[in-house]
Amino acid sequence: MPWLQIKMDTNPAHAEVLEDVLLAAGANAVTLEDGEDQPLFEPIRGTTPLWQQTRITGLFDAEQDSKAMVEALQNGWAEVFPDQAFPSPRIEILEDKDWEREWMENFHPIQVGERLWICPSWKEAPNPEATNLVLDPGLAFGTGTHPTTFMCLQWLDKHDVSGQTVIDYGCGSGILGVAALLLGAEKAYGVDNDPQALIATRENTDRNSLPAESFDVFYPGKIGDVQADLMLANILAGPLIDLAPTLAALIRDQGHLVLSGILAHQADDVMAAYAPWFNFAPVAQKEEWVCLSAIKVQS
Known part of the structure; x- marks a missing residue:
């Protein structure tokens, strides 16, 4: 089934409140991502930094009343920030997909060096004579494409x-x-x-x-x-x-x-x-x- 997404851009000081009001309004999931091109690498210990421009997205069942949801969000915001304008929400329809299959289709064999290839388990190895590392990492672990892993494999x-x-x-x-x-x-x-x-x-x-x-x-x-x-x-x-x-x-x-x-x-x-x-x-x-x-x- 399709899903309904409500997206808002905010700053780190307001992100936690928006996350709470999205969940209170019935969001099945809330994600926070970079709203601009500001990568965050290793944080200072004991901190959980956010991007200066943070995009927060709530995922809702598509049959829910979007107008009522936005009103609930506005009311929840006003309880905490009565004198500040509510961030402008964007409502989108997200078509349902087999996300695991989508990911699998975009993971291709990778040549690491003269001897070694990384080959997803569901695809044929391009060079059967090479040392082929057959990998099925699932969605929780890396595939060898990140520079840090790739350099270790090159070594x-x-x-x-x-x-x-x-x-x-x-x-x-x-x-x-x-x-x-x-x-x-x-x-x-x-x-x-x-x-x-x-x-x-x-x-x-x-x-x-x-x-x-x-x-x-x-x-x-x-x-x-x-x-x-x-x-x-x-x-x-x-x-x-x-x-x-x-x-x-x-x-x-x-x-x-x-x-x-x-x-x-x-x-x-x-x-x-x-x-x-x-x-x-x-x-x-x-x-x-x-x-x-x-x-x-x-x-």
């Missing part, structure tokens, strides 16, 4: 990981660990605090015809006394800085470290956190994101 494509033990820290769908195994790694360990990520990693391991025992998954702090040849961590700069001693302890001497999820202006701070244990290679950059790689020095 793997360029390096020999044969026989190595690999940790994918913040594994998500398990894409980095699975790629390492397909490229010859002997054992992978995934770490994530999201139980759905651990499930997705196990499923993608099986989907790529890898033995279940080749990729073990753990919650943070539960991995035990592992010494990895390669640590892959695509998270965010803040957590990576906090995790520096933890990650360093999990890597053997002369082992490799690959970090991503880092904005260019954050690179120096992240490298400084790992400097006591690692020597860094030149920084790789794609758009505003960087990927850091290093070798652990002798203890």
Whole structure:
């Protein structure tokens, strides 16, 4: 069935009130998005920033009376801001679609480097002779197209990981660990605090015809006394800085470290956190994101 959308542009100070009045008026869902071209990357810890021009959308059943809904919104607004004008609402009809199918049709095979391709499970691999990572991440996890993931995959494509033990820290769908195994790694360990990520990693391991025992998954702090040849961590700069001693302890001497999820202006701070244990290679950059790689020095 079709849906009715009510959209309004506001500022961060008013967004929470508008969200509340939309829900009180019967909205099935409320979304907040960038009303202009103002990307937000890693926020300051303890904050939940919004765009200076925030677009807020309420999704309603199409059979509801739009005039009555707008009146309810205006009344709810007036209770909180009696002296301020109500933001002008825009009412749109949203035709119902199979959104998962729509997304699947727009996820195509991606060539990462000379050896590696990412191939959605529902499409044929363009090069059957390549190392084809078959991925079915669902809607909750990445597909390898984001610059941070893509740069990690490029690093793997360029390096020999044969026989190595690999940790994918913040594994998500398990894409980095699975790629390492397909490229010859002997054992992978995934770490994530999201139980759905651990499930997705196990499923993608099986989907790529890898033995279940080749990729073990753990919650943070539960991995035990592992010494990895390669640590892959695509998270965010803040957590990576906090995790520096933890990650360093999990890597053997002369082992490799690959970090991503880092904005260019954050690179120096992240490298400084790992400097006591690692020597860094030149920084790789794609758009505003960087990927850091290093070798652990002798203890």
